[in-house]
Amino acid sequence: MAHQPQANQTTQESEPAPELAHTKFVISIQHKPSAQHAQFSTKPHTRIGKVLTGACKSFRLDVNVAQLYLVVVTQNDQGLKEQDYFLCDRNETVEAAVVGVEGRAEFMIRMPEDPGM
Numbered sequence: 001m002a003h004q005p006q007a008n009q010t011t012q013e014s015e016p017a018p019e020l021a022h023t024k025f026v027i028s029i030q031h032k033p034s035a036q037h038a039q040f041s042t043k044p045h046t047r048i049g050k051v052l053t054g055a056c057k058s059f060r061l062d063v064n065v066a067q068l069y070l071v072v073v074t075q076n077d078q079g080l081k082e083q084d085y086f087l088c089d090r091n092e093t094v095e096a097a098v099v100g101v102e103g104r105a106e107f108m109i110r111m112p113e114d115p116g117m
Helices: 048-059
Strands: 025-031 036-042 067-075 081-087 105-110
Touching (some): 048 067
C-alpha cells in the first residue's frame, strides 16, 4: 500500500499523454511440447530477449537455445484457421514485434529438440 501514492504522483499536466507512459501489453506465451502456457504483462519498449528470459525461467527451459515466435492466426479462403509463425529478434522490442496484431499477442517458445511446427 505504501507504493500506491507514488503511482499517483504523475499528473496529467506534467506529461502530455501519461496513459501512454504506463501502457503495458498482456501477451500469451506457450511451449506446446511441455504443455505450458502463461500470460505476461510487459512494457512496449521491453526487448524480446528479456521477455523470452522471463518465460524460460517460468517454464524451466534453457534460454540460451530457446527461440520465440510470434503466432499469427488468419482465416483462409475456405474459412479455416491457419497459423503462421514468425521468429522474433531478441533485440527487437515487444511493440515492434506485435505491430499489426489485433487483440492479445500470442507467442510460442521453440527448443531445438521440439518436433516441427
